Amino acid sequence: MLFHEVYGSYFRVLEDILCHAAEGTLTGRVLTALVQEKAFAESGLSIPGALNSGNWPLVDANCGTPLRHAPTKPLTTLQRRWMKALLLDPRIALFAPSAEGLEDVEPLFTPDTFVYFDRYADGDPYDDETYIACFRLILQALREKRKLRVRFRGHTGVRHSIVCIPLRIEYSPKDDKFRLLTAGGAKRHVINLGRVRSCELLDVYAPEEAGTAKPRTREVTFLLRDERNALERVLLHFSHLEKETVRLNEHTYQVALRYDKEDETELLIRILSFGPVLQVTAPDSFIGLIRERLQRQRRSEGCL
Amino acid sequence: MAYSELIKSFSRIRDYMRQFYVYGFKSREEYDAKSARSYDNERRRIESWLGEYMSFHQSRDGKHVFLSVDSRRIPSDPLYKAFHAKSFTDKDVTLHFYILDALAEGESLTAGQITDRLEAYLSHFETPFPMDESTVRKKLKEYEALGLLQSEKQGKSLYYRRSTDAVKLESWADALAFFSEAAPLGVIGSYFKERSDHFRFKHHYILHALDSEILLKLLDAISQHRVVELLIRSSRGKDDRVRTICPLKIYCSTQTGRQYILGYSYIGRHPVFYRLDTIKTVTLGSEEKQYDKYMGFWEKFDQNLWGVSTGAEHNIDHIEMTIRFGPGEGFILQRLNREKRHGTVEIIDEHTCRFSADVYDASEMLPWLRTFIGRIEKLECSNRNVAKVFYDDLKRMYEMYGGDDDAVS
Numbered sequence: 273m274l275f276h277e278v279y280g281s282y283f284r285v286l287e288d289i290l291c292h293a294a295e296g297t298l299t300g301r302v303l304t305a306l307v308q309e310k311a312f313a314e315s316g317l318s319i320p321g322a323l324n325s326g327n328w329p330l331v332d333a334n335c336g337t338p339l340r341h342a343p344t345k346p347l348t349t350l351q352r353r354w355m356k357a358l359l360l361d362p363r364i365a366l367f368a369p370s371a372e373g374l375e376d377v378e379p380l381f382t383p384d385t386f387v388y389f390d391r392y393a394d395g396d397p398y399d400d401e402t403y404i405a406c407f408r409l410i411l412q413a414l415r416e417k418r419k420l421r422v423r424f425r426g427h428t429g430v431r432h433s434i435v436c437i438p439l440r441i442e443y444s445p446k447d448d449k450f451r452l453l454t455a456g457g458a459k460r461h462v463i464n465l466g467r468v469r470s471c472e473l474l475d476v477y478a479p480e481e482a483g484t485a486k487p488r489t490r491e492v493t494f495l496l497r498d499e500r501n502a503l504e505r506v507l508l509h510f511s512h513l514e515k516e517t518v519r520l521n522e523h524t525y526q527v528a529l530r531y532d533k534e535d536e537t538e539l540l541i542r543i544l545s546f547g548p549v550l551q552v553t554a555p556d557s558f559i560g561l562i563r564e565r566l567q568r569q570r571r572s573e574g575c576l
Numbered sequence: 577m578a579y580s581e582l583i584k585s586f587s588r589i590r591d592y593m594r595q596f597y598v599y600g601f602k603s604r605e606e607y608d609a610k611s612a613r614s615y616d617n618e619r620r621r622i623e624s625w626l627g628e629y630m631s632f633h634q635s636r637d638g639k640h641v642f643l644s645v646d647s648r649r650i651p652s653d654p655l656y657k658a659f660h661a662k663s664f665t666d667k668d669v670t671l672h673f674y675i676l677d678a679l680a681e682g683e684s685l686t687a688g689q690i691t692d693r694l695e696a697y698l699s700h701f702e703t704p705f706p707m708d709e710s711t712v713r714k715k716l717k718e719y720e721a722l723g724l725l726q727s728e729k730q731g732k733s734l735y736y737r738r739s740t741d742a743v744k745l746e747s748w749a750d751a752l753a754f755f756s757e758a759a760p761l762g763v764i765g766s767y768f769k770e771r772s773d774h775f776r777f778k779h780h781y782i783l784h785a786l787d788s789e790i791l792l793k794l795l796d797a798i799s800q801h802r803v804v805e806l807l808i809r810s811s812r813g814k815d816d817r818v819r820t821i822c823p824l825k826i827y828c829s830t831q832t833g834r835q836y837i838l839g840y841s842y843i844g845r846h847p848v849f850y851r852l853d854t855i856k857t858v859t860l861g862s863e864e865k866q867y868d869k870y871m872g873f874w875e876k877f878d879q880n881l882w883g884v885s886t887g888a889e890h891n892i893d894h895i896e897m898t899i900r901f902g903p904g905e906g907f908i909l910q911r912l913n914r915e916k917r918h919g920t921v922e923i924i925d926e927h928t929c930r931f932s933a934d935v936y937d938a939s940e941m942l943p944w945l946r947t948f949i950g951r952i953e954k955l956e957c958s959n960r961n962v963a964k965v966f967y968d969d970l971k972r973m974y975e976m977y978g979g980d981d982d983a984v985s
Binding site for chain 2: 330387415517
């Protein structure tokens with residue numbers, strides 16, 4: 273069963289509260305802090321209320337508990353079966369977790385049950401030893417907050433070697449690729465892991481060295497005409513971006529999307545893919561990009 | 577009944593969350609709620625779980641609530657929080673902690689012995705909390721079904737003990753963080769505490785989380801080769817439909833935000849697709865003896881499938897697109913080769929290539945073909961309507977973006 277209280281936020285917070293109670297470190301302030309940090313916005317009233325009223329006889333008036341152990345819970349069958357399924361995923365080679373304890377478990381699913389029919393065909397090589405070694409080294413650098421020297425080929429084939437502070441590893445299911453997001457001063461780099469030739473762990477960095485550079489974001493606004501089920505198709509397609517939709521009349525909507533500047537070309541062709549049901553209205557620079565494509569298209573047709 | 581931020585069933589909240597997240601332009605009166613209070617309660621719950629991602633705008637029609645988040649900026653899917661909000665009774669929570677504590681040292685106990693231990697725990701409190709053995713027995717069975725406990729018969733008595741856990745979770749922190757977002761049923765990953773914060777996800781359709789219960793049942797049916805009865809919500813808001821199929825594969829789009837079940841239709845006698853977000857319930861039926869035969873149909877079917885449409889007649893369309901690329905634009909060839917799902921790319925000369933394919937429904941390719949606008953010399957299709965729609969749409973776009981300076985003409 274997927275939807276069950278044993279996985280819920282309340283049980284998880286109570287587990288932490290009871291850990292403190294069992295260790296004798298629970299106070300009213302600790303309880304409030306745990307609920308605020310780990311539960312939902314309105315749990316601040318319900319959880320302490322139920323404990324104090326005796327409806328949940330788990331903590332007494334002195335913040336003690338009759339429990340003899342700090343609470344723990346075995347994994348459920350569902351959790352174990354899901355983990356076993358992960359062991360069949362080719363990307364698990366990047367992590368190599370221990371399979372101990374899952375030997376006799378039936379996987380919840382197998383990879384061949386899923387067809388990712390529009391995923392790009394040039395995904396990263398998850399069975400390549402150099403790729404795996406670099407991935408694990410980057411993870412180690414992230415865990416230990418250490419700088420990295422990364423040697424890679426740029427998209428034009430030119431060799432680069434940079435010293436960077438690794439921030440995150442980003443994965444795209446559409447590209448089936450990992451990218452390393454790095455920082456350092458005002459600069460941010462995005463490096464495709466598939467292009468990395470080698471990595472070298474360097475020293476631990478100070479938090480202030482990571483800088484505060486943020487991705488450059490832009491906004492595009494378009495009109496959406498609800499023809500050919502466009503409303504549902506467009507809003508679902510762009511649902512992973514920050515957006516705001518306003519209905520102008522029965523069949524027309526205005527959508528504002530926020531995107532990273534580095535993804536502008538990708539966003540441009542995604543908007544073009546919807547044809548005339550979308551009309552970009554701002555900014556002028558984005559309209560100019562669309563016009564330029566259409567002008568080139570006119571010229572291409574003239575080549576016939 | 578008093579309002580609670582917790583919920584008993586997931587189905588109603590599933591629809592509200594989808595509406596707030598995907599659409600977000602509807603006013604309170606437009607929701608298909610039983611009453612205005614019902615809408616208010618669901619909105620308040622979602623706000624309690626996901627307040628930091630909720631916004632609203634005001635118009636003449638009233639207040640429009642919406643959920644907006646760039647999934648690239650967050651380590652985990654916030655919609656999973658709805659799965660962490662299952663309601664429970666006072667007895668459920670009390671039994672949970674005391675049963676697991678009573679068995680924490682590895683001993684095996686009967687339901688009666690566990691009830692005695694519970695009474696001892698509860699005697700710590702002045703307020704009486706009645707607990708009978710039948711309630712305890714029911715909870716023990718439930719926990720055995722979940723896999724938290726195991727039972728063993730000794731003589732006439734049934735003994736319960738905690739399931740043994742040899743899994744080394746400390747070695748899983750990064751894998752759990754990654755697969756919670758990147759694997760099917762990632763919500764199960766959100767049930768682990770042991771997750772690192774090293775990953776972010778681009779092109780990440782977090783909405784799939786809401787269909788997890790449906791997906792789990794379908795996977796169960798596929799693994800057991802069982803027939804399923806689906807209750808499907810009409811996309812046009814008409815009556816719900818019931819369909820019986822033999823489920824074969826799950827088709828996931830990484831670009832449209834949709835997931836589908838592909839199954840063999842007993843009525844139509846051919847493979848069919850249904851979107852997971854339109855399925856309200858899945859009921860497992862009998863085992864399908866001809867499962868391998870239907871899988872064989874799928875293998876043949878998949879060879880000419882561009883997306884998830886077979887067209888009305890199940891005919892194959894032949895399509896050809898001639899593309900022009902300039903010096904230093906070899907990436908266009910790379911794009912064609914990595915993005916085409918079927919067909920071939922043929923180099924005509926140093927600036928021109930031709931993509932051709934045979935697919936069930938070439939109209940499904942139109943969105944992808946339009947991504948090459950600016951480079952398409954010629955588009956031809958055996959289904960003439962496909963090329964007509966393409967060129968008619970282009971004409972509309974020329975007019976749309978022509979502007980005062982007639983820039984596109």
